[in-house]
Amino acid sequence: MNERFVVGNWKLNKTCQEARDLLAQLKSARVFADVRLRCVVAPPATALFASAQVLQDSPIMLCAQNINATDAGAFTGEVSGPLVYEAGAHFVLVGHSERRSLFAEDDAAVAQKLAAAAKAGLTPILCIGETTEQRRNNQTRSTVQQQLRAGAAAYLAAHMGPLVVAYEPVWAIGTGATAAPADAQAVHEVLQETLTALGPQGAPRVPLLYGGSVTAANAASFVAQNNIDGVLVGGASLSAESFVAIAQAVCPP
Numbered sequence: 001m002n003e004r005f006v007v008g009n010w011k012l013n014k015t016c017q018e019a020r021d022l023l024a025q026l027k028s029a030r031v032f033a034d035v036r037l038r039c040v041v042a043p044p045a046t047a048l049f050a051s052a053q054v055l056q057d058s059p060i061m062l063c064a065q066n067i068n069a070t071d072a073g074a075f076t077g078e079v080s081g082p083l084v085y086e087a088g089a090h091f092v093l094v095g096h097s098e099r100r101s102l103f104a105e106d107d108a109a110v111a112q113k114l115a116a117a118a119k120a121g122l123t124p125i126l127c128i129g130e131t132t133e134q135r136r137n138n139q140t141r142s143t144v145q146q147q148l149r150a151g152a153a154a155y156l157a158a159h160m161g162p163l164v165v166a167y168e169p170v171w172a173i174g175t176g177a178t179a180a181p182a183d184a185q186a187v188h189e190v191l192q193e194t195l196t197a198l199g200p201q202g203a204p205r206v207p208l209l210y211g212g213s214v215t216a217a218n219a220a221s222f223v224a225q226n227n228i229d230g231v232l233v234g235g236a237s238l239s240a241e242s243f244v245a246i247a248q249a250v251c252p253p
């Protein structure tokens with residue numbers, strides 16, 4: 001079994017105290033000590049430092065939800081790679097569909113953020129996925145290929161660092177509807193082919209995650225597919241009970 005990922009994206013939820021409480025519960029769950037499992041959680045930026053303190057002696061790693069492509073300067077309200085790295089993050093989500101649709105991030109911005117992440121020592125988790133309309137128009141394959149190429153080509157060509165890719169159909173995020181595992185697998189095959197064509201010889205394998213309404217009830221069916229290395233979880237990562245159950249489904253004893 002390849003290393004499996006379970007990533008929790010808390011979005012705009014959790015105060016510092018709530019983050020400490022949730023992480024204290026996660027820390028005591030035995031599943032996260034399994035060396036086959038890479039657990040990553042993405043609190044809001046304000047709770048990264050408090051979270052890092054709780055996780056000092058834990059294999060659970062921290063992820064920022066966003067960074068600016070610039071390290072420092074006159075960008076009111078933004079955070080940068082060096083700032084979140086110092087606060088304790090080792091990963092960063094880049095190109096999440098909410099950033100693309102609500103904050104007008106395009107593929108060019110996504111590519112710049114990937115480079116900024118690598119420069120700061122962060123592993124980017126590049127999120128891609130088609131909208132309902134693109135799906136209806138049979139554009140799933142071309143959409144994810146375009147997003148992956150636009151985001152990852154320069155990154156991989158320049159050997160910038162490790163990369164994780166999450167396929168998250170936009171219509172499945174926060175809706176309770178998920179891709180059928182076989183359909184997700186088919187998209188992951190396209191991603192794998194695209195990466196193979198892009199990647200320099202000998203590049204380490206890029207873990208491919210599925211996201212969109214993942215729960216404890218459906219997580220196992222995704223990682224049972226050949227090319228799905230783990231899950232990116234939103235709503236169901238907000239309680240210890242459901243996140244631990246998802247981790248157990250992803251990495252059974």
Ligand code: PGA
Pocket residue numbers: 009168172173174175176211212213214232233234235236
């Ligand atoms: P969801 O969110 O699990 O609540 O659908 C997933 C995500 O936005 O990454």
